[in-house]
Each structure stands twice: as C-alpha cells, then as structure tokens.
Amino acid sequence: MIKIPSKERALDMYEKMYLIRAYEEEIYYLFFEGIMPGTIHQSTGQEACAVGMLYDLRKDDYMATTHRPAGHDLAKGVSLKSMMCEMFGKAEGCCKGKGGAMHTGDFTVGAMTANAIVGGNLPIAAGVALAFKMQKKDNVVVCFFGDGATNEGAFHEAMNAAATWKLPVIYACENNLYSATTSIKITCNMENPAADRAAAYNIPAEVVDGNDVLAVNEAARRAIERARKGEGPTIIELKTYRRCGHSRNDACGYRPKEEEEAWYARDPIALFRNRILEEKVATEAELAAIENRITEEIKEAVEYAKNAPFPALESALEDIFWQGGND
Amino acid sequence: MAVMSIADALKSAIAEEMRRDPTVFCIGEDEDIPGGMGGAFTVTKGLADEFGFERVINTPISEILIAGVCVGAAMVGMRPVADLQYSDFLFCMMDQLVNQAAKMCYMSGGQVKVPMVMRAPCGATNRGAQHAQSPESYFVHVPGLKVVCPSTAYDAKGLMKQAIRDDNPVIFFEHKLLYGSSRKEAGAINASSEIPDEEYIIPFGKAAIRREGKDITIVANLLMSHRAIQAAEILEKEGISCEVIDPRTLVPFDYDTVIESLRKTGKLMIIHEDHYNLGWGAQLAAYIAEHEIYLLDAPICRVAAYDTPIPFSPPLEEYVIPSTERIVKTARVLAEM
Ligand SMILES: Cc1ncc(C[n+]2csc(CCOP(=O)(O)OP(=O)(O)O)c2C)c(N)n1
C-alpha cells in the first residue's frame, strides 16, 4: 500500500474527487429532471483516475480528454461555474455554449477541448507533445482514453510515433471494462488492452488500480518525470469501473450484477475517505466540512448557470474562423 | 398492416432480407449486445436472437475495419449492412468508402461488385458538433456511391430492402429525430407509417410528392421534408400553395419529378439540414439552372443549415438548422417574386 501523503495534500485530493462525484450526481439529476439539455457521459466511479493522473501536472501542462470529460476537466482546474454554464448551453460556458457536454475544456488551464471522436485525441496529444519538444519546453501532456479506444487505428499510429519520437506524453487508459455496451473481452484478445500492446511500440507501461488514487498518482508522477526529462511516453492502464450508464437511458443490462457489486464495493472515494480516517489524517468533521462546502458550491453553480443568459443567436456565426487577432 | 416507427421498419427490412438471403449480415459497434441498445438507436436490437452472432457482428471501435471488412466481404459474395452509430464517424472511414468501396467496380473494369450498406444516423440533436452533422453531400460527390435518405417508415423499409439488394455501395442516412425508437429524443417527429404485410421494395431514383400544390415547388429531405410539410400547411392558410417533394434518394436523383412540378409552379425552393455551401441543393439548383431555367419565374431559393459547425446550445442549434418558421418566411418572399 502506498504511504498516505501529508494532510494538506490528502485533503486536497479528496476534495477534488468529491467535487467530481458531487458534480456528476448533480448533472445526472438535472438531466433526468429535464432541467438540463443535451446528453451525458459521466465519470462517476472513475474519480481516482482523473485526480491521481492530473494532481501533479502544472497549469501549463496539457490534458486531452474524451466524450467523458467532466472529471478530467475539473481535476485540471476548469472552473465549476464555466462547466455548469456550458452544460446548460449558456454564454458564460467554458466554450460559450458551443461545445456542450462532450466538448468541455479551457485552454487557459491546459484542458484541451474534449474530443467526442473515440481515439481522435490520441494523435492530437502526440502533436502537442511534439510541439513542446520542438519548442524546447519541459511541458508534458496527459491523454486520457478508454479501453475501447485502443482498438482504433489512431491509437496505434499515435503510440508508434510517440515512442519513436520520444514524446513527452502520458497515455492514460481508463479501462472500465466496456466500450458503451460492449465488453472489452469480446473486442480485444488481451488482458490489458493498452498496457499489453505497449511492448509492440517499446513503450514502458504500468497496470494500476484505477480506484486507488494514491496508486494512480504514484504511477503518474513516475511517468511525468520521465516525460519531463525527455525519456519519452508512458502508457498507464487504470483498472476502473463506471458507477453509471455509458450515456443517458442506460440501465447497464449488459453488465453482470456480481461484477457491478464487486466494483461498487471498491468505490474510489469511499476507499480514500476510509484511509484518511483510519490513518487519522483528518477527522470525520473535517471531511464533512469539505463535503458540505462542495455541495454548496455546486448548488451555487447550478443556480448561477440556470439564470445565466443564453448566447446571442448570431454568436452561432462567430468563431468558425479565428477571430482572436494576430500574435 | 401494422403501424411502425422508422427504427422498427428498418429492423423488419433487415430481418426479412437476412431470412431471404444468407449472404446478408449486420456489423457494427454495440450492434446487438444482450442487455444493450442495438446500435445507438435500437434498430438492430434482438436480431442476434434469430440470426446468431455469426451474422450479427459486434465489432471493436474500429471504423476503418468496419468499412474495410464490408468492402472485402462484399467483393466475395456477401451483403454486409453496417451501422455507424453516428454519421459523423463516416469521416473516420473515408478512405475505405471513397478510395476503396466507390472505386473497386470501376478500377477493376467491372470485374467485381461491392454490395454494402452503410447505415448512418444523422441530424442535430443537442449533442454537439461531432454528433450532429448531415453529411449527405460529401457522398453525393463521389461517383460510385449511392445515397439514400428516407423520411417515413414506409420509405425506410422499402428503400432499405432495395439498398441491401443493390449491387453497389449505399450510404443510408437515417435521421435521429425521425427514428421513433424507444430512445427518446427532444424535438422528435413522428414518422411512423402503416407498413403492408406483403413485401415491397422502393426503387432508387423515384421521388415522392408529399403534398400537391401550384405556387412553389419545395424539395426537402429527411427531417426537413417534415418541416416543409408543416410550413406548407401554414402557407396554405395564407393562400400560398406549395408542392412538397421528398427526393428519397440523392444518388440517383429524380430530377424529372422536380421538373414536372416546376412546369406548374415556376418557383423552386430547396431545403436541407446539410450546410448551405455545396449542400446537395446546390447541385439541384445548378442542374435546374443549366437545363430548365426557362421554367423558372423567380430565382431559386435555398434554405439550409448555416455554414457553421453545429453548436450545442439549444437556441443556437435551433437557429442554425432551418426551422419551419424560416421556411415559411422564405416562402412568403418567394411567393411575392
Ligand atoms: C470514432 C467513434 N466511434 C464510435 C463512437 C461512439 N462511441 C462513443 S463512446 C463509445 C465507447 C467508448 O468506449 P471507451 O473507449 O472504452 O470509453 P468509455 O466510454 O468507456 O469511457 C462509442 C463506441 C464515437 N464517439 N467515436
């Protein structure tokens, strides 16, 4: 077991995980009550992956995410208010309401616009890493993708180039065992769809318990250090599980109940919370205070987003081409 | 006779063809997983119960593979029906469709045929720019591909059966707001039809006249054909009589039905959810201008999605996609000309 970090760090990590969980639960409610438009792909249950991987990135490091972006965005520092406004399609959304649930992001904190084409972000992350290298910066990129994405051609092209060019990129596969309704077992002949393929490209790989935030974080720090030192990419395969449907209207009828129960018993937030308490890093009251504060912040963000104005209609015709001026 | 949604009509067409012809098979991501949805929009749900997983293939998320496997299997005697989940992912398999499927028959000097159907759910539904496109026109442009776009359950069934029997690659667009599947969509329109018990097939290249009229000819496909009918009903009350034509297939295109209608009306309005710039309406407009300009009493008028990626925000999406109101307003101006 990995040693628990300092109180400050542990509580901060816990807070970020709790924020993601509370955010996703609120979004679920808003969506199913018909209060919020659009579609949803939630990261409930995968909070340790997001926080563990991103906790030690710098603000100017980059993060590339998928159709399931909220946890990653919040962990990278996209503001709660701008996320919530985006979900409601409001002008103050992080993408001015033009992106929506599958395209959140904020470049000012290194959160690239989320990509809803499965596998689409993998070569793009390699491109960002290539540029960092060309620009002689020591920045790195963390690129998230699912188990299903490893079957895309883009995965293989990106891995090959990242390895050959020794790019400063960390490929983090959140293996939640399913791509939509399909078990990875019937689409890939390998136990670890990302990590086992790493050998083919001569990329170092680790398989990590994705529900243990400290284990994820330790692997992430090793990979980040390698990348910063110019030693090239790492593949980290995080074993985790969705505590929610793939998208809306999904009762997960394709998942065995025993499997669900086994994973639900290993909730990443409960696991970390228990450790904090068991090792007396903080008290129940201290944790409750954090949780209450987050709950309040989310309530405020929802109220704010609900009442915020929609974008002007003509704004739909802007941003097709760059309007930000010259460098 | 039974009333069916487009989703059910498509399922029944595919099942009938699979029963009739053992070379027909379905392939796609989440195509029919027990406890799953049956593609993204329920069309293929339950087919494996009858046909087994040899003929209902659940693939990895690998679009190049899906299209390439269809091309290969089709070249040696099979008739694949593939499911894309969202038409936006057609772009992930462009090489296999445009460089391979479309050209094999021609490049081989007619030695080989590629009978395959690529089912592509299209249309804007508040999902954001990468799950929203109506990319018919890209494929209209490619010689060797047929392009189909049913807007009613009756047409969906008859055209799907034709698509499966056709000896060429067919891109088959299905609009998400017209499916009528158990998967609810905000803004969905009921496109159900009475489906005869007897088998029927709808040939490609025959437009349907949805509504007769004498002042303006409106040509519109998919969701827009429904909005055109709504608009025509409103305009009727104002004394403007519109003939609404649904082309049903874009390749081949039934120019004759449009020309016949223009002999009566002399005014042409084209409506599509595809973008304005080189949407399929541009081809129709150019064709009429080139061959039948003397039938026209006024400039041709196009109502299309504005040339922007599709925004997520519901009011913005509504603004970008032609609304019934925008169609009515444009028709009023055209009627005055
Ligand atoms: C290119 C492409 N193909 C298919 C889809 C439809 N789709 C969206 S999410 C998804 C499953 C992705 O599975 P995985 O990569 O394991 O990520 P997870 O959803 O489990 O986070 C699919 C098939 C898509 N968005 N993009």
Ligand SMILES: [Mg+2]
């Ligand atoms: Mg997955």
